Amino acid sequence: MRAKSFLFILACFIFAGTVYAGETPFSEFTSYQKAVDVQQIGLNDPVWDTVIPVRHPLQRQFLVLPKPAEVGVKEVFFQSVHDGKYIAFRLTWKDSTRNDSINVVNFSDAAALEFPVRRDPLPKYFMGEEGKPVHVIYWKAWRSKDQDQGFQTVKTAYPNMTSDIYTFDYSVKGKGTDKTQQEKEIFIPGRAANNPLSFPHKEIVEELSAEGPGTLTSKNIENTRGVAEWKNGTWTVLFVRPLAVNDASSVQFRIGEKMPLAIAVWEGGHLEVGGRKAVSPSWAEVKVE
Amino acid sequence: MRKVYNWQIGRNASYIYPENRPKKQWAIIFDLNKCISCQTCSLACKTTWTSGKGQEYMFWNNVESKPYGGYPIGWDLGILSKLGPQEWKGNKYTGKTLFEAADKDEKILYHLPEDADWAHPNLGEDEASGMINQGDWIATYPHRIWMFYLPRTCAHCTYPACLSACPRKAIYKREEDGIVLIDQSRCRGYRECVRACPYKKSMFNVETRVSEKCIGCYPKIEKGEMTQCVTNCIGKIRINGFVSTPDNARKDNPMDYLIHYKKIALPYYPQFGLEPNLYYIPPIHVAPSFLEQMFGPKVEKAMGTYINARNDHELQALLVLIGSTEKILHTFKVDEEYAYGYDEQGKEVVKVPITEPKIIRDYHDAKLNAYRQNTP
Ligand code: SF4
Numbered sequence: 001m002r003a004k005s006f007l008f009i010l011a012c013f014i015f016a017g018t019v020y021a022g023e024t025p026f027s028e029f030t031s032y033q034k035a036v037d038v039q040q041i042g043l044n045d046p047v048w049d050t051v052i053p054v055r056h057p058l059q060r061q062f063l064v065l066p067k068p069a070e071v072g073v074k075e076v077f078f079q080s081v082h083d084g085k086y087i088a089f090r091l092t093w094k095d096s097t098r099n100d101s102i103n104v105v106n107f108s109d110a111a112a113l114e115f116p117v118r119r120d121p122l123p124k125y126f127m128g129e130e131g132k133p134v135h136v137i138y139w140k141a142w143r144s145k146d147q148d149q150g151f152q153t154v155k156t157a158y159p160n161m162t163s164d165i166y167t168f169d170y171s172v173k174g175k176g177t178d179k180t181q182q183e184k185e186i187f188i189p190g191r192a193a194n195n196p197l198s199f200p201h202k203e204i205v206e207e208l209s210a211e212g213p214g215t216l217t218s219k220n221i222e223n224t225r226g227v228a229e230w231k232n233g234t235w236t237v238l239f240v241r242p243l244a245v246n247d248a249s250s251v252q253f254r255i256g257e258k259m260p261l262a263i264a265v266w267e268g269g270h271l272e273v274g275g276r277k278a279v280s281p282s283w284a285e286v287k288v289e
Numbered sequence: 290m291r292k293v294y295n296w297q298i299g300r301n302a303s304y305i306y307p308e309n310r311p312k313k314q315w316a317i318i319f320d321l322n323k324c325i326s327c328q329t330c331s332l333a334c335k336t337t338w339t340s341g342k343g344q345e346y347m348f349w350n351n352v353e354s355k356p357y358g359g360y361p362i363g364w365d366l367g368i369l370s371k372l373g374p375q376e377w378k379g380n381k382y383t384g385k386t387l388f389e390a391a392d393k394d395e396k397i398l399y400h401l402p403e404d405a406d407w408a409h410p411n412l413g414e415d416e417a418s419g420m421i422n423q424g425d426w427i428a429t430y431p432h433r434i435w436m437f438y439l440p441r442t443c444a445h446c447t448y449p450a451c452l453s454a455c456p457r458k459a460i461y462k463r464e465e466d467g468i469v470l471i472d473q474s475r476c477r478g479y480r481e482c483v484r485a486c487p488y489k490k491s492m493f494n495v496e497t498r499v500s501e502k503c504i505g506c507y508p509k510i511e512k513g514e515m516t517q518c519v520t521n522c523i524g525k526i527r528i529n530g531f532v533s534t535p536d537n538a539r540k541d542n543p544m545d546y547l548i549h550y551k552k553i554a555l556p557y558y559p560q561f562g563l564e565p566n567l568y569y570i571p572p573i574h575v576a577p578s579f580l581e582q583m584f585g586p587k588v589e590k591a592m593g594t595y596i597n598a599r600n601d602h603e604l605q606a607l608l609v610l611i612g613s614t615e616k617i618l619h620t621f622k623v624d625e626e627y628a629y630g631y632d633e634q635g636k637e638v639v640k641v642p643i644t645e646p647k648i649i650r651d652y653h654d655a656k657l658n659a660y661r662q663n664t665p
Pocket residue numbers: 323324325326327328329330331352438440521522523524525526527
């Protein structure tokens with residue numbers, strides 16, 4: 001028993017070492033070059049049967065308060081292919097509850113891939129650090145449902161709710177009424193403040209950058225296509241992006257090179273949100289074959 | 290955790306950030322003996338600030354019936370039962386604050402209500418503390434069976450839980466008036482503030498997907514006016530202004546006078562450790578044991594001072610100033626007959642007779658040749 005706990009403590013130190021030094025990757029993945037049109041690839045494309053999913057253990061976020069006592073998702077399976085132009089990442093994990101609807105007190109299932117914007121010097125793997133940004137590619141189940149069924153509103157959240165009057169809900173008529181729409185939105189705080197969360201988006205994946213915990217900022221670009229599906233207690237999420245994109249603060253992939261990456265998963269049914277999440281124990285690495 | 294001084298519990302207490310008091314601190318005093326639960330305050334707030342989609346369930350100002358009512362349901366029991374026994378020694382709180390009772394992985398001890406808990410803003414309305422027996426009549430203070438109305442807004446706490454819980458620093462406390470605001474462009478809807486605020490005054494908007502909270506009517510405050518919930522109060526139970534720390538209290542500031550000099554207005558649940566800036570004149574008919582867990586050990590003395598107000602000319606004068614003007618009173622003055630209130634520049638904004646002149650009119654109005662009747 002004692003020897004076991006000693007080993008555990010030792011293992012923790014080794015973990016911590018890799019986290020801060022950021023040199024030895026925890027897991028190594030490969031993005032296999034395949035003769036398929038990756039740009040058009042689907043979630044259940046036959047190509048995925050030719051790539052063995054690599055198990056990647058996740059642990060509770062342990063660096064910044066609040067830390068979840070325990071996380072709902074403890075492992076995720078990783079696959080990746082590319083065709084020289086586009087690269088696709090496919091994540092699969094078990095989650096018995098599908099949390100994709102918005103309520104006042106519920107949280108969305110979600111997953112994110114994090115990459116350093118520049119590998120040298122490598123930023124801290126947990127959200128990057130000042131002057132050493134990371135690029136986060138973030139899928140949220142809420143946005144999948146938005147895409148399938150239309151942007152969720154209070155009416156979809158609470159279909160039986162009634163409200164007599166919305167005092168400032170002016171009608172917006174016809175074309176050329178942008179100004180009226182704007183005037184209307186003055187009274188919708190998130191939209192008036194231009195918060196990207198408050199508007200519908202084309203993609204289900206949000207792209208962000210961060211330079212340390214608490215600095216996550218939406219990049220207002222949509223270079224990554226996402227596809228997600230929940231079936232039989234399993235989420236499968238696909239992220240597809242060009243290897244290289246025209247944005248200096250985005251990650252760029254090159255054939256033959258290795259790129260550090262970290263994965264995070266949120267189990268909404270477990271009230272996970274923000275820093276309450278399951279994360280890679282340190283930087284992993286993906287080799288673009 | 291840092292150590293900060295919390296005068297409401299008479300000791301240093303833990304907080305996430307160092308002590309950083311604003312130049313002035315927004316506060317409301319409520320005379321709970323006078324609230325009639327007309328909800329005019331709730332509606333004044335609602336029509337001004339939260340009439341939009343996604344805000345339907347939001348009552349930045351709510352009024353609940355105690356002991357059983359609550360919005361959201363059980364907000365108080367939820368956190369009190371988690372906190373466990375809350376001991377005071379004299380005027381010093383010797384138990385743990387919510388920051389001190391936090392689990393090692395958390396910043397604060399919290400209670401997260403369920404979705405449906407927010408759906409019934411006035412459940413338990415008018416429910417009394419127990420069954421009324423046949424033949425019961427009210428003979429003494431406190432009443433054997435009681436209930437009272439508790440109006441609440443955000444307390445724009447000196448040590449806000451919402452602010453300290455936000456991992457993005459999207460919540461800030463204004464230096465000029467102590468009002469606590471959520472930056473609507475920085476918020477990412479994590480709802481850490483919703484979890485952390487023990488008073489449950491930070492709320493999530495499902496339409497915009499970010500959190501919102503009471504803004505202390507800052508546009509009115511900036512104009513020297515009291516908040517909507519205060520100025521629309523039918524019962525004239527409220528006064529809004531700026532409270533000082535005990536060291537800097539001015540006797541001619543109406544807020545300081547009631548809070549620090551008369552010690553008649555007490556903060557609610559000071560033991561949570563947030564230094565909330567809602568102060569209540571306790572209802573004198575309610576069981577002191579209940580009031581003590583809510584307002585701390587000074588409550589019985591405050592009730593005595595209130596009962597004795599009829600012999601205290603100055604206190605009476607102040608009580609009549611409550612609800613007499615829309616302007617924030619920075620100072621007040623009393624003479625034999627009148628109470629006077631002044632704005633920040635020292636200009637008189639209100640003058641109220643301490644005792645309304647009594648006029649008795651004849652049963653018969655000779656001019657109109659009509660009989661006057663009392664309509665009960
Ligand atoms: S308006 Fe005044 S009297 Fe009416 S419920 Fe609100 S606080 Fe009470």
